[in-house]
Amino acid sequence: MITIGMNYKVFPGKEDNFERMFKNVLHSLQSVVGHGKSALYQDVTDRQSYLIVSEWNSEEAFNAFVQSEKFRGVVDWGQENILADRPVHTVYR
Numbered sequence: 001m002i003t004i005g006m007n008y009k010v011f012p013g014k015e016d017n018f019e020r021m022f023k024n025v026l027h028s029l030q031s032v033v034g035h036g037k038s039a040l041y042q043d044v045t046d047r048q049s050y051l052i053v054s055e056w057n058s059e060e061a062f063n064a065f066v067q068s069e070k071f072r073g074v075v076d077w078g079q080e081n082i083l084a085d086r087p088v089h090t091v092y093r
Contacts (some may be wrong), residue, residue: 001036002059003092006052008078009085015047018082022052025074029054034061048084059091 010018022040029035036055043049056062065071066089075087 002056002062004052004054004056004062005090005092006054007088007090008050008052008083010048010050010082011084012048014082015042018050018078021074021078021082022050028070029065032061032065034058035065062091 008018019040026038026040029038034057036057038052038054041051041053043051054062056065079086
């Protein structure tokens with residue numbers, strides 16, 4: 001089991017859109033092999049900063065998801081419409 005921290009910075013005023021997108025992704029993750037659970041956290045001092053904490057059976061399972069077309073589609077849409085900066089992913093072992 002590994003935990004992945006995914007840090008996101010969104011444009012001001014796009015917080016609700018990002019949270020709705022996360023809910024859709026969370027629903028999709030239920031059918032992804034190797035995914036355990038995920039949760040979204042918002043920085044109370046910087047409302048445009050979010051952290052998604054995600055548990056996976058293995059780093060390989062997470063990498064397979066990140067390389068999938070489904071994930072790329074969400075990232076492309078987010079980069080064009082919501083994200084103020086490139087996401088940063090951290091693996092916690």
